Amino acid sequence: QVQLQESGPGLVKPSGTLSLTCAVSGDSISRSTWWSWVRQPPGKGLEWLGEIFHTGTAYYNPSLGSRVIMSVDKSKNQFSLKLTSVTAADTAVYYCSKWYDTWGQGTLVTVSS
């Protein structure tokens, strides 16, 4: 049974970089599927951030501009999200997912000084 677990700082300062990791267990990140990030601001709906294949090919939400980078670490069976120049608008619960059929529990990231 595949399980995903997000980890990273729960508090990031404005203009800083948000860095999250999603650890994958029960499956190989090298399987033929896409690994994604979705976020949800408090009390609001879901926003797709992007997805990455194990080869490193990635697609990002254009609304994030050049602030977002995703990566895969096959040796650790995990994938990561980096979001730079964060503002309060980036405060959200961040979820990782395996092709939308398996999700992590989510981690709240607050942007505040």
Add this chain to the structure above:
Amino acid sequence: DIQMTQSPSSLSASVGDRVTITCRASQSISNFLNWYQQKPGKPPKLLIFSASNLQSGVPSRFSGSGSGTDFTLTISSLQPEDLATYYCQQSYATPRTFGHGTKVDLK
């Protein structure tokens, strides 16, 4: 970007009622449409993929239909555990946009 418009934004229903939620895409997405259920404090749960395919383990009272631009999620007989917010998402193109959600509560 493909815009996904869900309606209604909220609804109240009684246990046993038939509930229908609609999702319209701003352009044709074939059958690349997923439906999710989300309860407070929990991640989304995939209910339906490819417009009409029931995800493993999901009760058969949930069904999906549609293709092109218009899609429907139906709960044939609402149960107390179905109280949640439901989202559609297109997987036809990136960015993979979500609808704004439909909150289902008890009348």
